[in-house]
Amino acid sequence: MASLVTPSDRQTLASRSVKDVYPVSRLVREARVLLEGSFPLLWVEGEVSNLAMPGSGHIYFTLKDAAAQVRCAMFRNRNQHLRFTPENGMQVLLRVRVTLYEGRGEFQLVVEHMEEAGSGALQRAYEALKQRLGLEGLFDAAHKKPLPAFPQTVGIVSSPDGAAVHDIVSVFRRRAPSIHLIIYPVAVQGQGAAAQIAQAIQTADARQECDVLIVGRGGGSLEDLWSFNEELVARAIFACQIPIISAVGHEIDYSIADFVADVRAPTPSAAAELAAPETRQLLQTVQASVSRMHRYLLQTLQQQHRQLSFLKARLPKPASRLQQHHKELHRLKQQLQNAWRNQLQQRQQQLDFQSARLKHPRSMLALQQQRLKHCQSRLQSQVHWLIQQHQRNSGQLSQRLQRCLPVNELELHKQHCNQLGKQLHSGFVLSLKQREQRLIQQMRTLAAVSPLNTLERGYSITQDAGSQRVITDAAEVNSGDRLDIRLSRGELHCQVISSRPKQS
Structure with a gap:
């Protein structure tokens, strides 16, 4: 069907100059320059499809998601540094330049760098946070607190249902069953896990009921362990006054929490062994000291006997x-x-x-x-x-x-040896009495600062029923919120009818 050209159209066409007509090459070239100038070097994530790897060494593929797709090219001088082989269906993260292939007039992306999606982004975030916190001094050895030689109470910040807690408890039962364990239950992965971990550390630090705190979980992928790479958890560990042992994952796994903590354990079981003194080893040490003392006395008597025989x-x-x-x-x-x-x-x-x-x-x-x-x-x-x-x-x-x-x-x-034996026995008894008095004094001091004594005087601890956050201001709750009130004996589960915040 022939197109109709009106007289006015003929006049318009005649009035155009030759320079207003774009050749295809010029149009495509200027479009490429416009695209490359409008988009900086950026990151794009998507799925690889239509992968082609010819003998030239270049890689050609299509990057797509659920709604769109775009052609990509990664030239040989760039793909030589790849740490993996791309495959169809693989999720990748690309650093690209937006351009236009003039030969076919096709919009495409020139790939400068490629990595697997997910772990790659997390790894960059991990390295960035590690460098920033390291510059702030959170990893310095000067801030590391020593572990107590004989702890009385050990806190565990982990999931109560995880294998890590069971491993820690088993080690304590085997090595030091007299040590009291307090478990601060938290989620160790997923949404909100980092906030729960940080809150548990702050709660343990505020209560001061533990001599050592073990923070960790069992092994897993980088995504599973990511809660312990959050800045919130790192700063909570750094601010805690209680010595902290980090036990995240397996021996090859390193988290931000490992660098900030006072001591890093390769596994949760190893953390328990660091915190729990070996009772049998202590008994063996005492027995060895008694044996050395007995041998020394025996050698002294034998030497005196030999000297007496010589004089005789x-x-x-x-x-x-x-x-x-x-x-x-x-x-x-x-x-x-x-x-x-x-x-x-x-x-x-x-x-x-x-x-x-x-x-x-x-x-x-x-x-x-x-x-x-x-x-x-x-x-x-x-x-x-x-x-x-x-x-x-x-x-x-x-x-x-x-x-x-x-x-x-x-x-x-013989009389001189008997006198020495009596002096040794009296000195040993006096040393035991001094240590017993020191232990009683420490128990009295611990009882004096115990929060349970504060509850005995009529005070209480109010916590949010959902997050177990301690409520210190009436402005933190609203009508209808459910609260747990801990008394000296038992707990109250209440609902707020109204609140009256303190006027500043």
Whole structure:
């Protein structure tokens, strides 16, 4: 059917200049320049389809969603850095330049970078938050608090139905059944999980009823663990005054909470082992100390016994010394008797000689007899005195030997060892009493700051029935809200009829 051209149309066409008519190439080129100038380098997410990977090394495909699609090209110099092989149906995240392919006049995207959707975006957000918090100093070792050596109460911030809680409880029952456990139930993944985790940490910090806090869950994908990569949770951990052990996922999983926490455990079970002292190991340590003390005392006694034996061996036997002195005394006695006999013989010879020279020397003989008797008495007294002197010397030597007997020395060492044993026992008893008094004082201090004592004085804790958030201001509730009021004995479940906020 022929088109009709009116005279006015002919006049309009005639009036146009040649420069107002666009060639196709010019139109397509200017459209490409306009597109490229209007759109910066941007990110696009969609599904791969019609994938083509020719021998040239370039990749051509269509990116689509439920409502639209667009042609894409990724040239060889860009796809050499890909960490995966694209496939049809794969969800990808692309960094692209918007352009127009002049050869066919087709709108297309030139891909600069490609990654799998989902985990890639989360990974970028994870790295960005990690870098920002690291620059703020939340990961610095100067802020890390040491774990107590012997905790009395341990808090667990996790899902009460998860395997992580059961693993932690099993480790505590095995290693330290005397430690009291408090579970702060939270959701560990999904919408609102991060807020619940942060609120639980803040609640535990406000109550100050735990010595250590374990925050974590079992393993999972990056999306499952994402609640522990939220900034809200990281700042709650950093602000908490209670030492926190982060136990998120498996050993290869690292979360933002791991870097902020005071200690990072590879698994929940490992976190429980870090917080729970091994009771059997403590008993073994005490037993080892007692064994070392017993060995030391035994070695000391053995050393004293060896020294006593050495001294005993150096001392001569009293019987041999007495026998030697008796022999010496007998020799002196024999020598004295021989000398006395010799002197008597000499006197007798002299008397005989004088008698032979004198005729009837009765007077001289009587005089000589008197002198002889006098000498004889003097000699006997002198012999008696010498014998007594030797006996006194022998008695003194015997007493000195009695005082140096090894039995007496052994008795003195035995008394000294008994005294040392009594001092050791009294020191051990005194140390136990001091530790017992210190434990009683700490229990009294703990009871004095316990929030349960505050409830005993008539105060109560009001919480929102849904979120378990502590209510401190009447302006935080509205009429009809349901509240849980915790008293010293039991709880009240109430509904707000009206509220009266405090006027500032």
